[in-house]
Amino acid sequence: MVVSLPSPQLFTGGMVPTPGGPTLVVAESFAGRLTAFDIAADGTLSGRRAWAEGLGPDGICVDADGGIWCQTADTRAHTGSGPRGGGDITHHVETDLPCSSCALGGPEGRHLFLLCNEFDSVDQLQAVLARRSARVYVTEVPR
Template sequence: MTRVLLDGLAVGESPRWHQGRLWFCHWGADEIVAVDPDGRAEVVLHDPEIVPHSIDWLPDGRLLIVPRAEAYQGLLQRREPDGSLVTHADLRPLAAGWNELVVDGRGNTYVNGSDFDFLGFLEGKAEFVPGVIALVTPDGVVRQVAEGIEFGNGMVVSQDNSTLVIAESFAGRLTAFDITETGTLTNRRTWAEGVGPDGITMDADGAIWTSLTDHDCALVREGGEVVRTIELDRNPFACALGGADGRTLFVMAARWNPENPFGGPRTGQVLTTSVAVPGAGWPGRGCPL
């Protein structure tokens, strides 16, 4: 059973539990929103110049933002304590467009992107181009650490910082990598197949909440065993574990309209339900172990 925590959204994406609230990017409104467990929402940032696309935090508490605006594509932004935005890293030499990010417990930032024109693809005007994963180290070095990603979406890093799992949406699979001491990704392997993944979140047992179809959210173990499925009446875009005890699953859902993805009727919602195992790993450092 799910309940609606917040509705009237265009599309909510990149949910993160942080300092007692769920933060997310509100696509179509150029906002970053934070909502508490009682449904009280605050627009933390409204910026139509950069158009916030996805978010996560550095260990020192500064917010990182992947912009969607064309002029800022590839310029990973950092929000300083005074609210100003500065460029944290220039990813443009590696790819033109960027999607999701995750910061691990050592301060390494992983961002997935490609030269793929998603909206053009929906209109039949562009071909699919496999993507990459970039690493931004704590000292600011940028390098590519994976390629051939079939439309990278959400990413998680295990609590011990040893494994990164990425959702490859066009391949219908979750793919895992070992993380070396220098942040490099090695030992690429299939973590689970037969899924329809977008944004993902990991629990303390190492299982991952993702989606199987365009109308559900499911808990999957490594190898593909489905532990639990939650049926939805609209499309899931991402999920996150949080709440006071880490056992609240937040699902960003909306009725997808490919002809006008970020406009039209506001069918976006933040849904919640209780789960047995709390969140762990990264993103979601606010979740207890």
């Protein structure tokens, strides 16, 4: 089945269905928000709404309790004032390199894998790649 996201999307950085509920949450990096859609039995999407704004998310995953984990470039999220709209920011994971994606896995689904790399600018991409500075950090998420 192919599901098309209703337009306009502003650079989708990932999407996750919420556990136990028919909701799809999409990370819209350039729009700086998480956007939610209702998922119908036939897979169609409706009810577009802001789940959380002011984040700058890129990469997204959801834990077994329905907690959404995403990278965020927005300083408001890092200063503790939190997103506007949706839920609260409950946890921060600090890394020494910019993070671009995350995934949950491991034996109990509690290991958070963070893909991180240097980033100077798009025009410096080849130089960054040549330095081979990418790292995958792993941490456990709380229960």
